[in-house]
Amino acid sequence: MRQPQATVKTAALMAPPMRAFYLTLLVFMGLSGFGQMPIFKRYYIADLPGLGWLAQFYTTHYIHYLGAILFLVLAAYMAVDYVVLKRRSRKITITGWIRCILLGVVLVSGVFLVIRNLSGSNLSATFIILLDLSHLGSVMAFLLLSLYCLIFRKKWTTLN
Numbered sequence: 001m002r003q004p005q006a007t008v009k010t011a012a013l014m015a016p017p018m019r020a021f022y023l024t025l026l027v028f029m030g031l032s033g034f035g036q037m038p039i040f041k042r043y044y045i046a047d048l049p050g051l052g053w054l055a056q057f058y059t060t061h062y063i064h065y066l067g068a069i070l071f072l073v074l075a076a077y078m079a080v081d082y083v084v085l086k087r088r089s090r091k092i093t094i095t096g097w098i099r100c101i102l103l104g105v106v107l108v109s110g111v112f113l114v115i116r117n118l119s120g121s122n123l124s125a126t127f128i129i130l131l132d133l134s135h136l137g138s139v140m141a142f143l144l145l146s147l148y149c150l151i152f153r154k155k156w157t158t159l160n
């Protein structure tokens with residue numbers, strides 16, 4: 001007999017619209033972040049129709065900032081939702097933990113990079129290099145691991 005809809009347990013942590021929002025955000029964060037390096041103009045990707053904005057520094061810069069606000073809100077929401085509501089019924093997987101840690105480094109280094117960009121900030125040159133390397137390194141590791149998890153269907157959490 002089919003179970004009523006409300007009692008069906010789902011293994012997905014995010015509802016489909018939230019997941020779509022998260023993946024879209026990730027794409028725009030990646031594009032706007034790498035756009036600041038800047039690689040899209042150099043490798044003629046920005047010459048493709050519709051992708052010219054990737055070569056405009058301030059466009060990618062403000063998209064990255066706006067995306068960062070949304071990303072921080074989403075991460076905070078998911079963390080509180082897990083701790084308050086889902087902790088007892090779900091367990092974070094190994095790949096879930098690694099992604100949490102990498103994302104933590106991305107977010108913390110990102111916040112410090114925003115502080116670095118403020119006029120009047122006087123962070124040391126060594127610390128700034130460390131921030132740049134840790135932001136880029138953790139972003140690359142997170143995106144590659146996310147791709148691996150997407151292909152091999154590794155979930156952030158499993159049901160207890």
Ligand code: HEM
Nearest residue numbers: 029030033034036037068071107110111113114132136139
């Ligand atoms: C998954 C999310 C994110 C991705 C994929 C991403 C990606 C990137 C990449 C590839 C760069 C260029 C690195 C470089 O120039 O060496 C960058 C720079 C930067 N990111 Fe992110 N980032 C993410 C999240 C964040 C967050 C949450 C913040 C802020 C809270 C942030 C703030 C910055 C800042 C300030 C820069 C430097 C921009 C500049 O050159 O002035 N990022 N990001």
